[in-house]
Amino acid sequence: MDTNYFQTLKELNLKATPKRLAILEIMALKPVYVSPEDVWQEMRMRFKTIGLPTVYRNLDELASGGVITKIINPDRQLYYFFCQKKHHHHHFICVFCHRIEELDFCAIREMETEFERKTGSKILSHIIQINGCCKKCRKGNP
Ligand SMILES: [Zn+2]
Numbered sequence: 649m650d651t652n653y654f655q656t657l658k659e660l661n662l663k664a665t666p667k668r669l670a671i672l673e674i675m676a677l678k679p680v681y682v683s684p685e686d687v688w689q690e691m692r693m694r695f696k697t698i699g700l701p702t703v704y705r706n707l708d709e710l711a712s713g714g715v716i717t718k719i720i721n722p723d724r725q726l727y728y729f730f731c732q733k734k735h736h737h738h739h740f741i742c743v744f745c746h747r748i749e750e751l752d753f754c755a756i757r758e759m760e761t762e763f764e765r766k767t768g769s770k771i772l773s774h775i776i777q778i779n780g781c782c783k784k785c786r787k788g789n790p
Pocket residue numbers: 717730731732733737738739750
């Protein structure tokens with residue numbers, strides 16, 4: 649497992665430090681988005697003296713490198729998620745159980761082409777996050 653993430657980090661020109669590898673290991677197992685505090689709780693079991701700022705910094709660096717994705721919860725807090733998909737995709741997040749579904753399709757491309765044609769602008773990227781209540785949670789919160 650370690651070797652795997654070692655390679656992932658290397659490809660992104662990020663140094664594969666033990667802390668970064670541990671963060672990826674912790675996050676890769678989760679189908680939910682997590683807060684820096686959640687990650688910190690688990691990191692403290694492996695690195696006794698690690699501080700929250702260190703976890704914040706590492707998460708931010710991993711996100712800048714593109715290994716993990718930033719998720720903005722409607723509570724405006726910053727969370728992180730380890731994407732399984734590597735190609736262009738979007739997320740449906742359940743704001744109740746924090747589970748994430750990765751959507752394969754992107755409906756924005758067509759709109760972009762139309763916009764570019766009309767305005768002569770060139771679109772470079774887009775960010776979309778779909779917030780909702782998942783099927784499981786809807787049973788509990790009709
Ligand atoms: Zn994803």
